[in-house]
Amino acid sequence: MNIPYLTSIVIFLPLLGAALTMLARSESAIKWSALGVTSLTLLLSIGLYLGFDPAVSTAAAPQLANMSSSWFPEMFDVKYFVGIDGLNILLIMLTTLLGPIVVLSSWTYIGKAHKPYYTLLLVLQTGVTGVFAAHDIFLFYIFFELTLIPMYFIIGIWGGENRVYAAVKFVLYTLVGSLLMLVALIYLGYAAGDAVNGGVFTTDWYKLVSYNMPLEMQGWLFLLFALAFAIKVPLFPLHTWLPDAHVQAPTGGSVILAGVLLKMGTYGLVKFCLPFFPNAAQEYAMLFAVLAVIGIIYGALVSRAQSDAKKLVAYSSVSHLGFVVLGIFAFTIEAMQGAMIQMINHGISTGALFLILGMLYERRHTREMTDFGGLATSVPVLTFFMILSVLASAGLPGLNGFVGEFLILIGSFKSTVLGSPLLVALATTGVILAAVYLLYMVYQTFWGELEIEENATMKDLNGRELGILVPLAALMIILGFAPAPFLAKSEPAVKELLQTIESKRIAAEEMASLSEGIARWTPDSEASALTQTD
């Protein structure tokens, strides 16, 4: 299958669909057009998955790339540049997979203002796909911010009781981080442009990666970039927007938020922070790993204390994403691979949990775990999917969560950058704690006696809901038993990335010691004369 501009089509087809839904008149036309567009996008994205060949190196250019440099005036080397590489292919697939699932999950959940909801949902999908596909950091930034606008409305209009607070908090948190990143991005663009692009401001990812930044510049630029992504992940202690946003958002919003929006943060760390600023990244690796481990344990403990099931799952995201961040800052192939696959796993299993909780909410209009109990007898099918998702999320071997967490943990043990088995041992307790709070939720809601009348008469899954959950459940099992083909997609890219990081790190250190040497050898009078002529 060889469709020209396929990557761009997958990115922008939902946007086109948004225009289509805007024109649609009746409620069902809106829903069906949204479903049609997202399904078509999913189908087309399979072409990306098949077209991407991990054996072909993406060290010089991404595969299936679309590029146009006529976007900006000539004095800026800012391009429309999208493409597929080992780091983003699975995330793009996850995004396009969640597209129709989210539309279906909103089918009856969204009770008012259908048209703007589905329009915004489609715009959001374009934003997220664009974030993952962009190979120009300016373009990345535009897509990154573009996701804020629809998400703000989705939480703020169709959310729960406290939706306005949650929506505004979500936007402001992300905005502070990303605007600071914008300044760093501009600075980086000029510096890299002077060094590797003949004085022309550049935001091309490949050119920025090839730029060997002096050590003294790396520190603050890394922190500004990492802050933006850490807020998005969210890394403890910047996580407080997440529970609010998750709990208030409608099911569809929660699924996208947990499934792909948070991954923009971890993906940003992998794609930009590490290769652009390797020395600073390794210097601060311990800080981030410690924060990640605090997040793992803290998130798990807070989850256990919740009475609201959705809040419980929301805090579990903090915990699970902590594993991903730990894996990223371990700088080993295993851990990085684990982080890549864990991003997908978390999207699938937490997405499924939010979907099922949404189904329960539609039936009972409550999320308090004490309002349920004994559901296993009244809704056995739903219970089956719930338990499967919970076990996947808790990292049971044979299901997807195990693969990622296991790889991250062994990779982090081996890590020479972190060099702290104690820290990783602490992280391991997160796996146990995950079982504690997730099984507690199952115990509260699904086991026990059926005491409440409404629970006993609750309807089991209908066809639409089954259609949503079956693909996710299948993926949990496939990824659990046979993760190899998926891991193989990202392996060469991860290896390459780590090699680039290592060689850049050494080069920057050599450069620093060299300039130190020069400073020592040059007589003072000459040195001052040099700086004056500068």
Next chain:
Amino acid sequence: MDLSQAYSMMWTDLGATLSLAIVALAGLVLVVFDAFKPRHEATPWIAGLALMAGFVIEMMNLSTPEGLAWFDMMRTGGSAAFVNMLVLGSGALSVVLSVPYLKRIEHNIGEVYTMILFATVGMLVLGSANNLITVFVGLETMSICLYVMTGFVRSEAGSTESALKYFLLGAFSTGFFLYGITLIYGATGSMEFGAIRAAADASAGFMFWGGVSLLLVGFLFKVSAAPFHMWTPDVYQGAPTTITGYMSTASKAAAFAALIVILWKALPAERWADVLAVFAVITMVMGNVIALSQQNIKRMLAYSSIAHAGYVLVGLAAGSQAGYAGALFYLMVYTIMNIGAFGVLALLEWDGKEGSEQTMDSLAGVGYRKPFLGWSMAVFMFSLSGFPPLAGFLGKWAVFAPAVEANLVWLAIIGVLTSAVSAYYYLRVLVVFFMKPADEESPAASTPFDVPRASAFVIAACVVLLVLFGVTTFALEVTQGFFGAAALASTP
């Protein structure tokens, strides 16, 4: 020079400043026309057509390189054409928005349109000035018309009050401005930008810099930069809404354009970078922080316009070709956003509540009643707070990038942080529009609410332009071409 030569030169110059001539002539015609046919339907049409004609003419002048006219008193083409385009476009759109609005508040009188035309004349002179005297003449023509327009709804106490306030403070700032010109003339012996630069480069003493400081005070007052912004909230809130939209955009664009040209041509600009940076910081912080606590949308937008003056100052502080170009681009984007936002606000006064009284709460849920206005306002608000892919983002980028390039990273960081603050109050408007239930019992809910087609067209045009200038960069490219060395050399 003999008479016939002067005569032919006059025609050449008139051709070069044709838009100015057309608008001035239309203004004069309207004065007479309105005297014989008061409140005639054709009055706004004539005004609008004159402004549109001027707009088209300047658009065609855009590609001609900078030149001089009227004995080197005025600049033509290039950046002057660009600024004139902004001013004329803002005027034309405001006329269209004003007609239904003024009809509704029962003040659809011909003098308003005449005043818009004369104010535009002043702005055109200001925006294309090449001499401090021309600057002064333009500034005063513009200001006096604005004083009148602010206060023409005589029955409204707020309107009259704001006009008086504006007039007194404006006259005071003019004094500063004029004294500044005097001192500069005393120090350099010239009023023409190039000559001032030459003299200042040779020797610039206390008198010169004193004069420049006073001049700057005058300018900062006109562009409502802090700490000279005190008049802005009252005047913007008190003036009729569509007029506020006009004066918050066109007058700011013209005054900033004159300031940019003076910095670029008449002063050794690099010396002013730090001063402008400090004013930019004060302006951005004051504007954005005070806007947070406003309950009235119109007043909030007044503070927001102060903040936006701060962003433009960031571009000026960069002191580079790209910085000036970015500032001009920003002014264009700002003009589109504000015309649109005030246009929506003007329509939202359907329930008879003046914009000056309308609080956030009285507009609850209005986004559902009029989805078109609601979602258009969403575009304006997101653009004002600088979200991509809207033009407001590219505008911010255009002023912050040169600042970073000029090693003013700290200034850019303060700028983006204040713009994160601004997102809070812009989003609050959308919270009110979309996330608060409408009060079904209020009389406003049962008042019929029509959106006139012409107004809807203007607002839709603003939305389209914001998206267009957000995802394409050709306008940015156009502005980048204005401040090259070639442009400086061509005007001795």
